[in-house]
Amino acid sequence: MRRIAAALLALAVLLTPTPARACDPYWDWCGYDDWYDPYWDLPAYEEPSWSWWDAVVYEPAPVYVYEPAPVYVYEPAPIDEPVPAYELVYVPAPAPPPAPAWSDPVVWTSPGSDMLDATTVAAPAPPPITPIAVAPSPDPVALAAAAGRHMVTEVWTSDIVSTQGTTTTYSSTTASAHPGTSAELVASVATGEASPYDALLFNRRTSLTDGRAVKGDVYANYVWNGYDWVFDKYVFFQDDLELARLAQTPIPTPPPASIQPPSATPPPSTVPAAVPTPVPTASPMPAYVAPVTGDVPPASTAGSPPSPVSQPRPRTVRAGIALAPQADPLGRIEVLRGRLIPLWVRATVDGVPVRVTRWQLVSGDVLALGPVSGTGDEPLMATWRSIPAVGGSYTVRIRATVDVDGEGPRDVDAAIDVVVRAPALVE
Amino acid sequence: MTLTTVLLLPLILTILVGVLELGAVRIVAERARIAADIATVTAVNDQDVDELARSGALRPSSDAERVAREHFALNLSVLSASLDATPEAIAEAADVVVFAQAGQVDPRTGDAYAGPTVRLAAELPIRTPFFAALLARPVTVVQLRSASSAR
Numbered sequence: 001m002r003r004i005a006a007a008l009l010a011l012a013v014l015l016t017p018t019p020a021r022a023c024d025p026y027w028d029w030c031g032y033d034d035w036y037d038p039y040w041d042l043p044a045y046e047e048p049s050w051s052w053w054d055a056v057v058y059e060p061a062p063v064y065v066y067e068p069a070p071v072y073v074y075e076p077a078p079i080d081e082p083v084p085a086y087e088l089v090y091v092p093a094p095a096p097p098p099a100p101a102w103s104d105p106v107v108w109t110s111p112g113s114d115m116l117d118a119t120t121v122a123a124p125a126p127p128p129i130t131p132i133a134v135a136p137s138p139d140p141v142a143l144a145a146a147a148g149r150h151m152v153t154e155v156w157t158s159d160i161v162s163t164q165g166t167t168t169t170y171s172s173t174t175a176s177a178h179p180g181t182s183a184e185l186v187a188s189v190a191t192g193e194a195s196p197y198d199a200l201l202f203n204r205r206t207s208l209t210d211g212r213a214v215k216g217d218v219y220a221n222y223v224w225n226g227y228d229w230v231f232d233k234y235v236f237f238q239d240d241l242e243l244a245r246l247a248q249t250p251i252p253t254p255p256p257a258s259i260q261p262p263s264a265t266p267p268p269s270t271v272p273a274a275v276p277t278p279v280p281t282a283s284p285m286p287a288y289v290a291p292v293t294g295d296v297p298p299a300s301t302a303g304s305p306p307s308p309v310s311q312p313r314p315r316t317v318r319a320g321i322a323l324a325p326q327a328d329p330l331g332r333i334e335v336l337r338g339r340l341i342p343l344w345v346r347a348t349v350d351g352v353p354v355r356v357t358r359w360q361l362v363s364g365d366v367l368a369l370g371p372v373s374g375t376g377d378e379p380l381m382a383t384w385r386s387i388p389a390v391g392g393s394y395t396v397r398i399r400a401t402v403d404v405d406g407e408g409p410r411d412v413d414a415a416i417d418v419v420v421r422a423p424a425l426v427e
Numbered sequence: 428m429t430l431t432t433v434l435l436l437p438l439i440l441t442i443l444v445g446v447l448e449l450g451a452v453r454i455v456a457e458r459a460r461i462a463a464d465i466a467t468v469t470a471v472n473d474q475d476v477d478e479l480a481r482s483g484a485l486r487p488s489s490d491a492e493r494v495a496r497e498h499f500a501l502n503l504s505v506l507s508a509s510l511d512a513t514p515e516a517i518a519e520a521a522d523v524v525v526f527a528q529a530g531q532v533d534p535r536t537g538d539a540y541a542g543p544t545v546r547l548a549a550e551l552p553i554r555t556p557f558f559a560a561l562l563a564r565p566v567t568v569v570q571l572r573s574a575s576s577a578r
Contacts, residue, residue, distance in 0.1 A: 334479075334484055336474050425464055427536075
């Protein structure tokens with residue numbers, strides 16, 4: 001009961017009217033709030049609070065000040081750009097003297113006079129504008145000529161390799177154009193001669209059938225950037241001839257009857273001079289020269305007269321990796337993680353399998369469980385313990401050494417992509 | 428108070444027994460599902476070496492189905508006291524299919540697998556003695572399905 005009485009007492013105390021509410025505005029001073037007029041624009045005033053529910057903040061009425069909207073005048077900002085030296089500088093004409101205006105200063109006609117002299121006062125003369133010395137624009141043609149270059153009138157378009165009889169011509173095609181560039185001959189390389197520009201050429205330098213680089217000229221191309229010539233690229237113009245090898249042994253072929261043998265005083269005629277032209281004839285020794293590779297002409301052309309042309313061709317050596325001694329090489333395999341996979345190195349020369357005399361692991365994220373080099377009779381025992389990223393694979397590169405007939409040992413790389421997988425739940 | 432307790436005691440005991448039995452069934456079913464998952468993972472964790480040497484592709488071994496059944500039975504052996512059939516019988520009756528090619532569609536679920544997959548579906552009979560007393564259901568059958576692929 002005491003608790004209930006205490007609670008009721010506390011509630012009664014809280015609900016007791018506060019003195020502020022008991023104030024009679026006609027007889028008592030109840031504070032400014034009782035005669036507060038918002039139009040008076042009084043400062044903020046907070047009524048004295050006597051209890052927790054009377055804490056009301058009174059704010060003054062808003063004051064609206066009507067002011068004209070500002071007018072923004074946009075002026076072009078000065079562009080801080082350097083004036084190119086080769087451009088003409090615009091020098092403005094001197095401004096005319098200002099007309100008389102009321103704002104101009106006036107003076108009295110005389111000291112003590114009450115009359116004003118409306119004549120203008122001579123404004124100080126503006127300083128003379130001195131024109132800026134402008135450097136003349138450089139002449140690109142003159143600069144190119146001074147540097148020993150010429151303006152380009154023919155541009156490289158493509159390389160042409162044409163065979164006419166026993167002659168193979170390596171040339172470049174050009175097109176007439178005036179691209180505004182200049183060029184300079186920097187090197188003339190001979191057949192088979194290595195050039196430091198070979199690796200810098202814009203177009204590739206081709207090779208003859210025997211592997212030697214073709215002859216030609218290297219031109220350095222320059223472009224004009226407005227004030228100077230800057231290097232652009234190196235262009236190679238090939239110009240070479242290749243004669244196919246003829247018969248090893250010249251075959252004494254009687255000249256045709258229509259061709260007269262050379263005499264001391266040849267008769268004037270349009271017939272060219274007698275040149276011993278090899279004519280393929282049926283002879284015990286054909287004019288066909290077998291290439292070094294030992295290839296034989298195909299059976300379908302065995303009956304036809306063999307071509308007198310024999311072009312030595314480079315041997316194509318390829319290497320691959322198989323997963324079994326008698327399996328075909330593969331380019332991509334899928335293996336389970338941790339499984340031991342044998343990698344057999346295989347090689348072919350012109351498509352014919354040859355023995356791999358030696359192989360060596362070059363690169364690859366692989367764990368070798370055995371020697372990393374060996375002969376073709378030994379595989380690389382490999383395993384993978386990590387899984388690549390989704391969609392990724394590991395590349396294993398092995399360098400194989402094979403003996404090429406007539407050339408000796410040659411190294412060739414074999415590569416295989418390995419996708420490592422691991423079992424996982426699907427559902 | 429005492430009378431209320433006496434009257435509600437059968438109901439309380441029934442609910443308690445049902446909850447315990449249902450929990451036990453859930454535990455056995457989860458352990459059997461884990462057994463099926465391990466069995467399919469083990470089955471797919473073997474590669475056909477001949478196919479690997481021929482094409483370089485990953486194909487499950489030819490005995491993947493047998494491996495899945497055997498390992499399913501071995502994994503269920505620890506639950507044999509709770510099962511109404513022998514683990515070997517359950518594994519033998521299970522539907523085990525090996526999808527050797529990627530993209531094959533499972534006729535049971537209609538799902539297409541992205542890689543070679545071993546799928547196992549089985550019915551697991553679990554003994555429920557309290558359900559037999561309460562609901563006349565001595566055996567509760569739980570469907571299991573698991574599929575694993577080398578990814």
